[in-house]
Amino acid sequence: MKIATAAEHYAGMKAKAEQKINSLQEKTLIRVGAATCGLAAGAQKVKDTFVEEIKHKGLDAEIIEVGCMGHCYAEPMAIISKPGFPALCYGHMDEGLAKLLVEEFLGNDDPCYEYALVALEPNDIFPTFSDFPRDAYEKKIILEHCGFIDPEDIDHYLAREGYASLVKTLQMKPEEIISAMVDSGLRGRGGAGFPVGKKWTICRNTPSEIKYIICNADEGDPGAFMDRSVLESNPHQVIEGMLICAYAVGATKGYIYVRNEYPLAVQRVKTAIEQARKKGLLGSAILDSTFSFDLEVFEGSGAFVCGEESALINSMEGKMGVPQARPPYMAVSGFWGRPTVLNNVKTFAYVTAIIKKGAGWFREIGTEATPGTAVFTLVGKVANTGLVEVPMGTTLRQLVFDIGEGIPNDKEFKAVQIGGPSGGCLPEETLDIPIDFDSLEKAGAIMGSGGLVVLDEDDCMVAIARYFLEFTQQESCGKCTFCRLGTKHMLDILTRITQGKGSLADLDILQELAEDIKMGSLCNLGKTAPNPILTTLRYFRDEYEAHILEGRCPARMCKDLILYYIVPEKCTKLCNVCVGSCPVEAIYTREDGLKAIDQEKCVKCDNCLKTCPPEHNAVIKLSPPVLPEE
Amino acid sequence: MPLLEGEEEIICNSVTDILGKLGTSREKLIPVLQQVQNKLGYLPTLAMHKIAENMKIPAVDVYGIATFYNQFRLNPPGKHQFKVCMGTACYMVGGNIALDSFERRLSIKEGETTPDREFSLERVACVGCCTLAPVVLVDEEVEGHVTPTRVDGILLTFETNGEKKTEEGTEEEGGSEV
Ligand SMILES: Cc1cc2nc3c(=O)[nH]c(=O)nc-3n(C[C@H](O)[C@H](O)[C@H](O)COP(=O)(O)O)c2cc1C
Ligand code: FES
Numbered sequence: 001m002k003i004a005t006a007a008e009h010y011a012g013m014k015a016k017a018e019q020k021i022n023s024l025q026e027k028t029l030i031r032v033g034a035a036t037c038g039l040a041a042g043a044q045k046v047k048d049t050f051v052e053e054i055k056h057k058g059l060d061a062e063i064i065e066v067g068c069m070g071h072c073y074a075e076p077m078a079i080i081s082k083p084g085f086p087a088l089c090y091g092h093m094d095e096g097l098a099k100l101l102v103e104e105f106l107g108n109d110d111p112c113y114e115y116a117l118v119a120l121e122p123n124d125i126f127p128t129f130s131d132f133p134r135d136a137y138e139k140k141i142i143l144e145h146c147g148f149i150d151p152e153d154i155d156h157y158l159a160r161e162g163y164a165s166l167v168k169t170l171q172m173k174p175e176e177i178i179s180a181m182v183d184s185g186l187r188g189r190g191g192a193g194f195p196v197g198k199k200w201t202i203c204r205n206t207p208s209e210i211k212y213i214i215c216n217a218d219e220g221d222p223g224a225f226m227d228r229s230v231l232e233s234n235p236h237q238v239i240e241g242m243l244i245c246a247y248a249v250g251a252t253k254g255y256i257y258v259r260n261e262y263p264l265a266v267q268r269v270k271t272a273i274e275q276a277r278k279k280g281l282l283g284s285a286i287l288d289s290t291f292s293f294d295l296e297v298f299e300g301s302g303a304f305v306c307g308e309e310s311a312l313i314n315s316m317e318g319k320m321g322v323p324q325a326r327p328p329y330m331a332v333s334g335f336w337g338r339p340t341v342l343n344n345v346k347t348f349a350y351v352t353a354i355i356k357k358g359a360g361w362f363r364e365i366g367t368e369a370t371p372g373t374a375v376f377t378l379v380g381k382v383a384n385t386g387l388v389e390v391p392m393g394t395t396l397r398q399l400v401f402d403i404g405e406g407i408p409n410d411k412e413f414k415a416v417q418i419g420g421p422s423g424g425c426l427p428e429e430t431l432d433i434p435i436d437f438d439s440l441e442k443a444g445a446i447m448g449s450g451g452l453v454v455l456d457e458d459d460c461m462v463a464i465a466r467y468f469l470e471f472t473q474q475e476s477c478g479k480c481t482f483c484r485l486g487t488k489h490m491l492d493i494l495t496r497i498t499q500g501k502g503s504l505a506d507l508d509i510l511q512e513l514a515e516d517i518k519m520g521s522l523c524n525l526g527k528t529a530p531n532p533i534l535t536t537l538r539y540f541r542d543e544y545e546a547h548i549l550e551g552r553c554p555a556r557m558c559k560d561l562i563l564y565y566i567v568p569e570k571c572t573k574l575c576n577v578c579v580g581s582c583p584v585e586a587i588y589t590r591e592d593g594l595k596a597i598d599q600e601k602c603v604k605c606d607n608c609l610k611t612c613p614p615e616h617n618a619v620i621k622l623s624p625p626v627l628p629e630e
Numbered sequence: 631m632p633l634l635e636g637e638e639e640i641i642c643n644s645v646t647d648i649l650g651k652l653g654t655s656r657e658k659l660i661p662v663l664q665q666v667q668n669k670l671g672y673l674p675t676l677a678m679h680k681i682a683e684n685m686k687i688p689a690v691d692v693y694g695i696a697t698f699y700n701q702f703r704l705n706p707p708g709k710h711q712f713k714v715c716m717g718t719a720c721y722m723v724g725g726n727i728a729l730d731s732f733e734r735r736l737s738i739k740e741g742e743t744t745p746d747r748e749f750s751l752e753r754v755a756c757v758g759c760c761t762l763a764p765v766v767l768v769d770e771e772v773e774g775h776v777t778p779t780r781v782d783g784i785l786l787t788f789e790t791n792g793e794k795k796t797e798e799g800t801e802e803e804g805g806s807e808v
Contacts, residue, residue, distance in 0.1 A: 040759035040772040073761050222755035223718025229758075260664065260701050261754065301660055301699030318659040320698045379719040379760035386761075417718065453718045467721050477698075583731060583778050603734065605727050605778040 006287040010167045013279060017158035028061035028106055031079040033147060035068035035232040036225070036264055037386075041075035042094065049098040050078070059106050067233020069147025072386035074117060079148075080105060086123035088116045120148075134388070134403040139365060141373050142349045143389045146233035151268050154275040157236040163281055165355040169244045170289050177248035177355070178204060184359035185371040186351070190216055190307070190344035191422065191448050192524070193370065193437035196351070199341060203249040203331040206339040213246050213254035213293075214335065214342045217265070218312060220304035221420030222471055224377045224451030227345040229387055231258065231265040234349075235272035239282070239295065241348030244355055246293040249341055253294060257312055260299040270297055304421070304475035308523045309334075309342045311477065322477045323523035344449065346375055366392030370436040380417075380453035383408045390435070397431035400454055411456040414555075415539070419448030421468045421475075422528030424535030425461060444535040446528060460557035461540040462547055466494040468532040472525060482520030486513050487529055494533070497544060499560040500551040500624075507537065507544060556621040559604050563625035566595050566608075570618035578608040578619060599627070638676065644669045645680040654685045659695060663702060671707045708743045708750030710788060713767040714776075717756025720763040724777075728764050729753060731781040749788075 032038070032047040047063060054061050069077060074091030080101065081087035088111055090097065097115060104110040119126040129135050149156035157163070169177060182197030203211060215238060219227040231238065242254050258266050273295050276282040284292040298316055305311045306321040313335050315321035334340025350372060354362045366372045370392040379385045382404035390399060396416055400406065407413050415425040424445035426433075433439045437447045455464065473487040490513050496502045514530030521527050537544065546552045553561040566578070566587075573593040581587075586601035587608060595618075597608070609619040622628070633641075648665045652658045659681070666677050673696050682689040696702045714720075714729045729740060732751050736744055743750040757765055762774025768784055776784075 036758035225758040301701040318657040
């Protein structure tokens with residue numbers, strides 16, 4: 001009979017939340033995007049201006065902070081919902097625009113359409129997201145509520161049927177939950193794509209008094225931030241997924257392992273946990289049922305290898321984060337030797353949606369082998385940077401050119417780096433492969449946890465391989481000899497090549513070392529560390545050869561292989577900006593009035609090139625570094 | 631780095647405080663180190679010894695943990711901290727150039743603090759605003775599109791005002807004499 005009360009209990013809670021949200025919508029509501037991306041771009045000042053101006057004008061409006069909508073290129077963003085108008089979203093906000101909107105829109109009913117980016121609801125006047133080209137591709141499961149709800153107020157989530165999946169779960173048998181996971185075909189999104197149903201089954205079938213659930217929010221990829229965005233924008237969906245998991249496998253205690261460098265995520269998750277506890281959605285006798293589960297945040301200390309599950313658990317036990325050989329699997333013997341389910345942030349967020357809408361619904365999305373969506377941080381040389389969520393099976397080309405809207409500044413596309421330090425660089429000709437775990441692996445990259453960096457003609461493939469190798473080399477925990485020393489050796493070789501001191505034989509050594517490191521490493525950090533090199537060697541061998549044979553960096557990026565030069569025909573003599581811009585006083589005025597660079601002094605900081613007025617563009621980079629005759 | 635006057639007492643008191651709150655069981659080692667660092671800004675050798683003593687574990691274990699994780703720093707932070715983003719997107723558009731500029735201007739390497747403890751320099755991974763790349767965190771505030779000129783500008787404001795400027799967004803070009 002407990003079950004009826006859980007549903008009743010929830011219904012009451014939800015009704016209250018709805019009432020509160022509805023009353024918010026009766027007056028003007030301003031939602032300011034305040035995830036890390038927004039705050040970085042200046043959201044706080046925008047919010048403060050709104051608050052001040054509204055107070056100053058004595059208007060009646062509510063201002064709340066929301067998370068990230070995924071359109072990070074347009075941050076800071078704000079959504080204004082004024083009764084009588086469609087909810088309008090404004091991008092590239094600043095204090096001036098905030099002031100203007102309060103005056104014109106709030107005060108005078110003029111929505112200033114010229115500054116609006118998009119409307120959130122269908123209307124006759126202004127385009128909505130469905131009119132964006134990217135909408136045809138996007139399918140939001142994880143990011144559905146991100147950017148629209150206040151992550152620091154549980155009522156927003158409740159009003160959108162949040163925690164309904166939990167109620168449903170409590171009415172099901174644990175076995176039913178697990179078979180739903182198996183049927184859904186959900187694969188873990190932490191990188192390896194392990195089937196969730198299988199992991200949970202093993203854990204459920206391992207008898208133990210105590211079991212643990214851990215959410216992996218370590219997010220080590222140095223160029224990605226989707227897990228953080230999810231936690232900052234909608235932490236409750238993840239918590240709900242963890243509750244469902246705990247119920248299914250019989251765990252009573254859970255941890256969210258967030259990296260300490262993510263202070264906002266840590267704070268929002270803690271707030272969310274507290275609010276859920278207050279509502280009786282966490283703790284003992286959840287919603288008056290017999291099910292109890294509690295959550296704690298563990299702040300990771302920033303080591304890439306701690307994203308690996310056994311290393312993560314070691315670090316939670318207060319030890320060094322060093323991976324261990326498996327089996328036993330975590331699901332059998334994990335945290336403090338107890339059966340432990342460890343899943344990624346996004347994986348748990350999917351769980352909530354799958355219970356709500358059914359395994360069949362989930363299977364319909366994406367591909368046969370990898371149902372569901374993929375979440376990427378689309379960054380680098382692409383017009384629309386931000387978070388995107390697309391069904392698995394979408395091609396890289398669609399992602400970069402349709403959703404990302406291509407390469408800015410008329411530059412030429414060169415490659416996408418996908419999967420971070422464990423992934424690889426894929427060239428133009430691979431752009432039509434569908435995005436899923438297996439296809440990407442075949443192409444030499446990995447799905448990883450979702451970092452996707454677009455590279456253009458100005459990006460050197462040797463340098464990027466070196467960048468990732470430097471990262472893995474530093475982050476190698478040092479346990480396995482091949483990973484510890486092999487990566488160092490590879491890094492030395494790559495450094496030599498970027499300095500123009502490599503030889504063709506080096507390329508063979510790199511290949512050989514890569515194989516050895518893959519074989520000789522215990523965990524995936526080592527096993528995948530050579531990927532950035534292997535893919536660049538496979539697809540961009542000509543760039544390596546240009547460095548080695550001609551001392552030339554085709555992208556003109558490697559410092560030792562370029563020089564800066566002021567083209568006499570283009571220099572006007574009349575301006576002095578380059579001289580002023582040089583931090584080391586290497587630029588001087590020649591007797592004939594033209595500017596020139598003292599190559600001995602030049603530190604190749606790129607400043608003069610950036611400051612030379614575009615109508616002259618007199619500063620250029622030359623590779624190989626040989627001065628032209630005059 | 632040598633301790634400042636009165637620092638020893640502060641260290642001892644903070645460690646005692648934090649151990650009192652979190653307890654001395656082994657799994658609390660990382661949280662304890664985190665809180666000590668939050669309090670003191672870094673992990674002085676003395677603090678690590680105190681923790682080892684109280685937790686009854688070898689000092690080398692504490693040192694091992696402190697050096698394994700990127701978060702922990704063994705030298706004091708500067709009054710003003712510069713964290714240069716070396717995430718993928720920032721690196722590709724010149725994060726290293728910004729880092730070079732700071733190193734050149736401050737005459738310290740990344741991970742170091744100026745002898746007067748005024749400035750410290752670090753590199754960090756993606757701070758989540760790649761659109762503004764290259765990005766530098768100046769005392770936790772984000773500066774986007776940081777060119778060497780901007781680096782000079784940032785340092786100049788510290789040096790002339792003696793404190794952090796409050797106005798942001800105004801790009802000071804030129805003015806590179808420091
Ligand atoms: C070096 C290394 C780093 C990893 N980093 C992460 C990470 O940041 N986040 C994550 O969820 N999984 C990471 N993983 C994968 C985890 O070991 C584990 O497979 C995953 O968290 C399981 O969750 P899933 O089944 O939901 O994918 C990493 C693995 C390795 C080898
Ligand atoms: S890489 Fe620097 S902010 Fe993302």
